[in-house]
Amino acid sequence: MSAKLSCASLHKERPLHIVGDPTLLQRPLVALFCSVKCPGKLILETYELAKRFRDEGITVISGFHSPMEQECLRILLRSPHKVIWCLARGLYSKIPATPVDCRPAVADGRLVMVTPFADTVTRITRETAMQSNRVAAELASAVVVAHAAPGGKMEALCRDLLAAGKPLFTFDHPENALLISHGAKRIDSPEFDEFLAECLTPLA
Secondary structure, three states: OOHHHHHHHHHHOOOOEEEOOHHHHHOOOEEEEOOOOOOHHHHHHHHHHHHHHHHHOOOEEEOOOOHHHHHHHHHHOOOOOOEEEEOOOOOOOOOOOOOOOOHHHHHOOOEEEEEOOOOOOOOOOHHHHHHHHHHHHHHOOEEEEOOOOOOOHHHHHHHHHHHOOOOEEEOOOHHHHHHHHHOOEEOOOHHHHHHHHHHOOOOO
8 A cells, every 4th residue: 555545545444433522523623743853943833833722722633642742732631622632552441641641631521532443453553653643634624743854754744645735834944944845834824824713613
């Protein structure tokens, strides 16, 4: 299977398992990603963006694998708004307690968990993490990438998403120059603000 086919149809090839309100997947979603290593200036900007999503009620979906993504999860869960965690393993019966104790958020309906993996998949691997990121990106209306390290798996995913026509935004920073050259749009562009406004429009 090619990377592009995997990106375009992974969750359609297997059922999604969900804990929480499945209708949340019908809303416009923002997928949020970042490579494991993130430049210092972009860390601060990503914190501020996560706070903006939290305060404005933007529904975020992510695998929350990298340290930066996990910090964003902590920020997002400090609000009554819902978040979607696309797990890189099966749901079985264990609600994640790390990097954040998610049990309270799941209990009161603020955190929805979704996965393409069966309960028998109990270990998170590099491959399942990338698959969960692809599913999250497919479910999202647009993707925000704080940073994609050149030559890494996140950059490869971004290239696939852009080739498939998925709207993808990133910070205007020298460390993201390669991503912008691939076609990523800038977070400080009017298009990004317009997209976020659409995310807040009630469903018909």
